[in-house]
Amino acid sequence: MKKGILLVNLGSPDSPEPKDVKKYLGEFLMDERVIDIPYAARALLVKGIILKTRPKASSEAYKKIWWEEGSPLIVLSQRLQDKLQQQIEYPVALAMRYGRMTIKKGLQELVDKGVEEVLLFPLYPQFAMATTETITVLAEELRLAHFPNLKIESVPAFYNKPDYIEVLSNSIKRHLEDKNYDHLLFSYHGVPERHIRKSDITNSHCKIDKSCCETPSKAHEFCYRHQCLEVTRLVGERLQLKEGSYSTSFQSRLGFDPWLLPYTDRTIERLGKEGVKNMAIVTPAFVSDCLETLEEIAMEGQEIFHEMGGQDFTTVPCLNDDSEWVALLSKWIKTWANSKTAIL
């Protein structure tokens, strides 16, 4: 069977203009796995409230980070695809969950090249219903409706794979080599607490308290919070970071529901107030730099830190098209292609 790979990332608006941002946010936020409330309430919230004000504010933010070639997230994902293709003999396609580079087009591109077996690769180290799950569910719906003879295998969350932790740790080490930082903050995209409870396959484990994510459980296979905390723990261990010199927080909350705590903006504020002068920040929920890392962290986060008296604020770039990262993806893909066993 001829094999092919479909990398999938989140997506971006076609341009930073409010009308394109509105279209993109409309598709994204109407996904039942992103805003997980009944359709009528979701439509009222998204179309009646969020899309009336947010596109303008988001457009301003996108304009600050937009590149000549387009959205950083898309351009960086394309660079990753190109570099990977140079190392892999199978066709590597790229799709976005939202926007014009659809998963359907990505699958069609592979089928047109004669591919019969696809490795679906959501570009997210941690599982979340708003990211990995929405991609795999849509891909299966598309397969049933349009590509019934296609075989699709999905790559699960790889947050704790030793070779991933090694590549991430090496990147952090390299970028902070000549920096004298007092605190390293691991900032992950937030999700509403409800998402974590909904993804608890045991229906009895998740309490989102101080200990559930550290108490062994089958639920961790789909627990975003556990998986984020584990990345921090494993990298901390590997880099031999001193207890208290690093911590975890969650960014980008939306709406009034309780989201995962502690919030990144409040944490940066607190660190500044407590007298931390030099801080570094890494964002391991994102494989490619994007609005959330380039604007919310590198610009807004830095501003908060400076206002609180902080001095040096260093952001570690996402893995993007880092050569060790490309080599690791290529190794995983070759393992999948050459064996009958699961990829990871």
Ligand SMILES: C=CC1=C(C)c2cc3[nH]c(cc4nc(cc5[nH]c(cc1n2)c(C)c5CCC(=O)O)C(CCC(=O)O)=C4C)c(C)c3C=C
């Ligand atoms: C209910 C809302 C949202 C959930 C849940 C959510 C989860 C989630 N998102 C990412 C990754 C990205 N999100 C990005 C932007 C973004 N996210 C939301 C809302 C939710 N995300 C909004 C409204 C936006 C748009 C920007 C804004 O208006 O603030 C991006 C950046 C996209 C880009 O074009 O650069 C990424 C990437 C993850 C990993 C995640 C759950 C774990």
Ligand SMILES: [Fe+2]
């Ligand atoms: Fe998001």
Ligand SMILES: [Fe+2]
């Ligand atoms: Fe938990």
